[in-house]
Amino acid sequence: MLFYLTTLNLAKVLHKDAPTLKEGETDKQIVAAIEAWKHSDFLCKNYILNGLDNMMYNVYSQVKTTKELWESLEKKYKTEDVGMKKFIVGRFLDYKMVDSKTVTSQVQELQIILHELHAEKMELSESFQVAAIVEKLPLSWKDFKNYLKHKRKEMGLKDLIVRLKIEKDNRFFENKVGKHPMESKANLVEPKANKKRKHFGEGLSQGKNKYKKFVRKCYI
CATH class of the missing domain: 1.10.287 (Helix Hairpins)
Structure with missing residues (x-):
């Protein structure tokens, strides 16, 4: 206008x-x-x-x-713009991931909220976005969350999404097979060829029987 x-x-x-x-x-x-x-x-x-x-x-x-x-x-x-900004910030802060939905789909929902924040000219650094997403991982991902939090090398948002997808696939395989892929691979044992042992003297006795002559009585 x-x-x-x-x-x-x-x-x-x-x-x-x-x-x-x-x-x-x-x-x-x-x-x-x-x-x-x-x-x-x-x-x-x-x-x-x-x-x-x-x-x-x-x-x-x-x-x-x-x-x-x-x-x-x-x-x-x-005034409405300020209220909208507060509403979007509240949605981002209150967002909590749950185990009933896939982590990747919930990360996409968080990315939509982050995009709305950027549209309102409230830009967040990529490192903050990564840390926030890691912190919001569900309870069942506690061990993996601690693993990510203690990594010394800083991750980008794309790297985090790739790692989450890999971990999701590993968990799916684990639930299906019953073991983690690496664990199941380590436990594979090649079957050994069954070799028959010959007892001492068994071959010798068989040899004797092989060449044993048939003896008949001769009647005149």
Whole structure:
């Protein structure tokens, strides 16, 4: 709206008071300037009112000057902006991850809130975002949270998301198989070939039986 009013050369009446004519003054230039101001004020005020919805039009249509109207609207919307910022900050601070939902989906929800904060010109450093997300991990991720908190090397937001996805996949595999992937791999034992042991003398006796001659009695 401000840009549109500026292109129409009407923005000057938003912040300045109307010129006044002193008593006994009859200068035609001053009178013409006052009339021009009144005309600009009338146009500008009605342009603004036409941009409002019906309910707000009924509230602000009784305002006398454009300056008064503009200041009232600025106060209203700036107050709403402050309230919106507080609401978004409250959502971010109160957000807690739960075990009933996947961690990755909850991280995405947090990223949406962070994007809303940035849109309200409340930018947070990446290191703060990472630390906040780690701190909000659910109770079942306590060990992994402590592991991340004690890492000396600083992580970026993308690195954190990758690590969370890997940990989620490992937990899924663990619940499915019953062991952690690395643990199950370490416990694999290759079956040994069963070799038959020959008892001492077994081969010898078999050899003797092999070459044993059949003896018959001869009757004449």
